[in-house]
Amino acid sequence: MNNFKKINLTNEARQELHDQLGLTGAEISVNSLPAGTSIPFVHSHKQNEEIYAILEGEGSVVIDGENICIKAGDWVRISPSAKRQFFASKQSKLKYICIQVKANSLEGYTMTDAIVL
């Protein structure tokens, strides 16, 4: 496998990056929910922590029955077992990144994992 891979995301459709980038430690998707729509199901995870970055628009996420407002600039961590469903507001689309990683898999990071040359 090459030491790096670059792609460009040019459209609004849902993109899943695991295979496109050759990821081994995460799955990442870039998503855009049109105004007034939602993910059509509630889901949780077996092993994976999810981290959501809201890039554009606003909406809400229901987590274990609690309704949380979200807007551009927000980041949300959700534990594997939590039941979640995302909604765009009636007025705007909701564009967001979803990062899936195995919970408790990170060991060192930044200054304990980096080698400065």
Added chain:
Amino acid sequence: MNNFKKINLTNEARQELHDQLGLTGAEISVNSLPAGTSIPFVHSHKQNEEIYAILEGEGSVVIDGENICIKAGDWVRISPSAKRQFFASKQSKLKYICIQVKANSLEGYTMTDAIVL
């Protein structure tokens, strides 16, 4: 630990999210390099794969001596051992997300890890 955590990033300074969000499978930083500047060192990693999402602006990244142009909408995976350094262009800042995950840590994902309720 709560089943979720939400934060809002309101300014341009570098933000490291591991502690703010209580992450256990990743470290994520949001960064903005002013026009004409660069990360002041070359680095690699011991264990961690890095994934970069370019949010705004343009610039370049040198990976193992190869110069790669980057702009908003680009995503780049970099293997742990690759030597890397990021530069903003002279004309624009470079705003990007950096996601650190342990290489080869992901097991199932999406349909093999999700539980649809």
